[in-house]
Amino acid sequence: MDKRFWLGLKLIPVLDKKIKTITDSFESAERIWLADRNGLSKIDGIAINEVDEIITRRNNIDLERWWQRYKNIGINILTIFDDDYPPLLREITNPPTVLFFKGDLILNYSNAVAIVGSRLASIHGSIIAEELASELSKEGVTVVSGVARGIDGSAHKGAMRGQGGTIGVLGCSLDVIYPPENKKLYGEICKHGSLVSEYPITTKPLKWNFPARNRIISGLTKGVVIVEASEKSGALITADFALEQGREVCAVPGNPKNKLSKGPHKLLKSGAYLVEDAGDILDVLGLIGHSEKKKESSVEISLDEQRVLNFIDWELKHVDEITRELNVSSSDAAILLTILEIKGLIKQDIGKRYLRIH
Amino acid sequence: MLAKIESCSILGMEAFLVEVEVDISNGLPAFNIVGLPDAAIQESRERVRSGISNSEFEFPLKRITVNLAPADLRKEGPSFDLPVAVGILAATKQISRDMLSDYLFVGELSLTGEIRPVNGVLPMALRAKESKKKGFIVPKENASEAALIGGLKIIPASSLSEIVKFFSGEKEIEPITEDIKRLFMNNTVSDNINFCDIKGQEHAKRAIEVAAAGGHNLLMVGPPGSGKTMLARRMPSILPDMTFEEAIETTKIYSIAGMLPSKVALVTSRSFRAPHHTISTAGLVGGGQHPRPGEISLSHNGVLFLDEFPEFTKSALEVLRQPLEDGIVTISRASSTSTFPARFMLVAAMNPCRCGYLGDKIKECVCVPSSIRQYKSKISGPLLDRIDIQVEVPRLTKKELVGVSSGESSETIKERVQRARDRQQKNIGDSNLSCNAQMSPRLLKKYCKLSDSAQNFLENAIDKLGLSGRAYDKVLRISKTIADLGERDLIEVEHLAEAIQYRCSNNSNNYYNF
Numbered sequence: 001m002d003k004r005f006w007l008g009l010k011l012i013p014v015l016d017k018k019i020k021t022i023t024d025s026f027e028s029a030e031r032i033w034l035a036d037r038n039g040l041s042k043i044d045g046i047a048i049n050e051v052d053e054i055i056t057r058r059n060n061i062d063l064e065r066w067w068q069r070y071k072n073i074g075i076n077i078l079t080i081f082d083d084d085y086p087p088l089l090r091e092i093t094n095p096p097t098v099l100f101f102k103g104d105l106i107l108n109y110s111n112a113v114a115i116v117g118s119r120l121a122s123i124h125g126s127i128i129a130e131e132l133a134s135e136l137s138k139e140g141v142t143v144v145s146g147v148a149r150g151i152d153g154s155a156h157k158g159a160m161r162g163q164g165g166t167i168g169v170l171g172c173s174l175d176v177i178y179p180p181e182n183k184k185l186y187g188e189i190c191k192h193g194s195l196v197s198e199y200p201i202t203t204k205p206l207k208w209n210f211p212a213r214n215r216i217i218s219g220l221t222k223g224v225v226i227v228e229a230s231e232k233s234g235a236l237i238t239a240d241f242a243l244e245q246g247r248e249v250c251a252v253p254g255n256p257k258n259k260l261s262k263g264p265h266k267l268l269k270s271g272a273y274l275v276e277d278a279g280d281i282l283d284v285l286g287l288i289g290h291s292e293k294k295k296e297s298s299v300e301i302s303l304d305e306q307r308v309l310n311f312i313d314w315e316l317k318h319v320d321e322i323t324r325e326l327n328v329s330s331s332d333a334a335i336l337l338t339i340l341e342i343k344g345l346i347k348q349d350i351g352k353r354y355l356r357i358h
Numbered sequence: 359m360l361a362k363i364e365s366c367s368i369l370g371m372e373a374f375l376v377e378v379e380v381d382i383s384n385g386l387p388a389f390n391i392v393g394l395p396d397a398a399i400q401e402s403r404e405r406v407r408s409g410i411s412n413s414e415f416e417f418p419l420k421r422i423t424v425n426l427a428p429a430d431l432r433k434e435g436p437s438f439d440l441p442v443a444v445g446i447l448a449a450t451k452q453i454s455r456d457m458l459s460d461y462l463f464v465g466e467l468s469l470t471g472e473i474r475p476v477n478g479v480l481p482m483a484l485r486a487k488e489s490k491k492k493g494f495i496v497p498k499e500n501a502s503e504a505a506l507i508g509g510l511k512i513i514p515a516s517s518l519s520e521i522v523k524f525f526s527g528e529k530e531i532e533p534i535t536e537d538i539k540r541l542f543m544n545n546t547v548s549d550n551i552n553f554c555d556i557k558g559q560e561h562a563k564r565a566i567e568v569a570a571a572g573g574h575n576l577l578m579v580g581p582p583g584s585g586k587t588m589l590a591r592r593m594p595s596i597l598p599d600m601t602f603e604e605a606i607e608t609t610k611i612y613s614i615a616g617m618l619p620s621k622v623a624l625v626t627s628r629s630f631r632a633p634h635h636t637i638s639t640a641g642l643v644g645g646g647q648h649p650r651p652g653e654i655s656l657s658h659n660g661v662l663f664l665d666e667f668p669e670f671t672k673s674a675l676e677v678l679r680q681p682l683e684d685g686i687v688t689i690s691r692a693s694s695t696s697t698f699p700a701r702f703m704l705v706a707a708m709n710p711c712r713c714g715y716l717g718d719k720i721k722e723c724v725c726v727p728s729s730i731r732q733y734k735s736k737i738s739g740p741l742l743d744r745i746d747i748q749v750e751v752p753r754l755t756k757k758e759l760v761g762v763s764s765g766e767s768s769e770t771i772k773e774r775v776q777r778a779r780d781r782q783q784k785n786i787g788d789s790n791l792s793c794n795a796q797m798s799p800r801l802l803k804k805y806c807k808l809s810d811s812a813q814n815f816l817e818n819a820i821d822k823l824g825l826s827g828r829a830y831d832k833v834l835r836i837s838k839t840i841a842d843l844g845e846r847d848l849i850e851v852e853h854l855a856e857a858i859q860y861r862c863s864n865n866s867n868n869y870y871n872f
Contacts, residue, residue: 119727149727181731318719318752319561319859330564331840334859335852342815342822350710351580351717352561352750
């Protein structure tokens with residue numbers, strides 16, 4: 001019953017803004033919601049001139065209807081006073097008093113790691129993020145990220161493959177899908193973990209919501225891993241929050257010429273941990289991987305395929321380069337590339353270029 | 359006094375017979391034309407009057423009524439000048455009337471009495487032959503076009519007085535005949551447009567060869583300056599030769615559109631049309647009060663090249679869907695409905711994003727993801743469904759531009775394409791199809807036989823590469839063509855593997871989903 005009143009507080013902007021102050025004075029949400037004019041003016045943090053506004057707004061809100069609306073979308077409410085509130089998040093300086101979530105929140109929060117990075121990720125970065133996330137998740141680590149394009153999306157996708165699952169933290173409310181192409185990803189995340197937001201429904205992805213969201217991403221985790229970020233990337237804000245909150249910061253290095261390496265390299269210069277694989281992250285965070293080292297890939301490949309694979313290597317190579325340098329016909333090159341792609345050894349990038357991934 | 363002359367007019371793709379009745383009676387001098395004539399026919403009164411007097415004949419100062427029957431069909435164009443003039447001469451007994459009914463007349467008159475060329479003579483000649491006429495009097499410039507229809511006496515006329523002399527027996531005019539074999543003979547690949555001009559781009563060239571062999575529609579995606587237009591222009595040079603029937607069809611369209619070059623009797627090389635992206639819907643599919651063929655019909659049996667594909671208006675692109683499927687386009691207007699053939703090969707070219715450099719090796723793309731999505735969304739899914747082959751064309755680096763030797767010539771490629779098409783004729787000809795691209799999903803099942811290992815491979819590929827249902831059909835169709843190029847009946851793993859390459863990368867991280 002109490003949760004409804006929390007929702008009520010979130011629905012009145014004046015109260016939402018001060019929700020931390022007014023609830024810190026041990027007032028229950030119910031008492032604030034039901035308070036009369038006199039009672040409201042006595043609450044710490046509420047100015048006299050705001051009382052009238054609060055009362056008019058409150059009278060216009062049909063709490064039961066709103067509550068049903070949230071239930072219909074499948075949104076649950078978690079407050080800082082609840083026992084299952086993520087313990088790590090509780091420790092930060094300004095934890096969200098009320099969290100909305102969708103999906104299954106009972107995940108292993110003590111073992112959460114954030115993987116964040118550029119929205120305009122390269123195929124390299126996307127593959128690395130996906131691989132790290134998948135291996136961490138298989139070790140039972142929950143991967144937290146921001147459900148954005150690029151690295152974030154890859155991290156979620158990778159994490160869904162293991163039992164660790166994934167948490168997506170939104171910069172808008174849970175009923176708003178942003179970016180729009182992530183509709184499917186929203187659903188998948190709810191199935192393999194949960195989507196979290198501190199905003200009441202119909203909140204648009206306003207740009208100042210995102211730094212605030214980043215404090216939750218780092219706050220939920222033991223450490224943050226940055227994969228590909230330009231110098232001004234929001235991922236660096238997440239890293240700053242992580243430092244403030246006393247969480248570990250890890251970064252994946254890249255090609256020094258690439259501007260997407262600037263962010264991670266900046267962090268590395270100032271002392272972030274260098275990460276090459278999931279094992280590095282587990283070491284830094286003091287987590288122990290229990291499964292044995294990954295076996296070498298056991299796919300059988302022919303001599304010709306091996307030649308192409310060796311040539312492509314870890315650099316993007318165009319199909320015509322392969323044709324020319326290996327001196328094969330264009331149709332033969334196409335055949336070999338398809339076979340390697342199906343075997344999961346290479347991946348195609350835009351512009352008909354290929355990259356080795358195993 | 360009454361005279362009847364027979365002539366022809368065009369409606370859509372077909373010609374219909376028009377009886378031109380001329381009646382001269384006593385009364386105030388007047389000259390009226392009835393029978394739903396358009397403005398050009400109304401004006402023909404002035405041309406006929408001057409044409410007759412300037413050819414040293416007498417223009418009767420009487421009441422002249424001309425009727426164009428059937429009176430309920432709208433008639434257009436200046437091609438009735440000649441029959442009207444001949445009718446007046448016949449009604450005033452200035453021309454011998456003995457043999458007039460054996461002939462059809464068309465032609466535009468100049469004020470001096472000379473005869474000018476008109477549009478649509480080829481379908482008119484066909485109609486003349488069907489209606490068992492002995493001969494056809496046509497303007498001299500149109501004679502060779504009309505002569506494609508054998509079994510009809512084609513009399514080239516250059517002036518009104520010449521025709522009068524012809525009918526009175528004073529002058530013999532030799533009927534024109536055309537040697538169709540000879541017309542096909544001088545059809546060779548021109549030297550200035552040849553595939554050997556293109557350096558590098560092996561992948562794209564192979565894709566074009568496959569597209570040509572199976573008649574598949576093709577989309578080229580690449581940054582500016584990568585040679586997409588250059589590649590597309592060379593497409594007709596590797597397409598198989600036209601058959602006589604195809605040539606006649608194409609010539610008919612060009613004849614109706616009035617676009618047959620002078621002195622060219624038959625269009626024997628495949629057309630290549632490249633309309634600018636500002637083209638209107640009617641310009642593309644055809645239209646007008648009297649429907650006329652549009653660019654898609656002009657590229658019938660040839661190539662329609664749409665450069666800067668997403669820049670075409672949405673409506674212009676969407677109207678392509680039905681003709682791409684059916685090979686014909688039906689244009690309905692208040693006055694009439696016409697059907698034009700439009701079996702063309704669509705070759706489209708576009709940049710990967712608005713700035714043009716997404717995925718380029720050298721220059722970095724400056725587009726934001728949402729603008730890339732928006733740019734791509736201009737090409738709708740149903741339209742992409744109808745484009746079998748998608749190929750990415752990269753920009754060449756300096757090293758490649760200097761170092762790479764030129765590839766095969768168009769003639770060599772054309773030979774292979776021709777062989778593949780011949781095989782297709784043998785295989786799927788009984789379903790009334792001319793190339794693999796026309797296979798419907800039902801026929802795909804009938805004709806695309808996979809070997810056992812290929813079947814396994816395909817299932818694996820669908821699984822691993824996430825091929826959609828529409829991609830599946832495309833892969834089958836293309837692999838059948840590749841098998842034809844390799845002169846094999848059964849589709850093998852290698853054919854499938856190659857076919858799978860002719861799709862754009864499906865990397866969701868880069869929002870490049872085709």
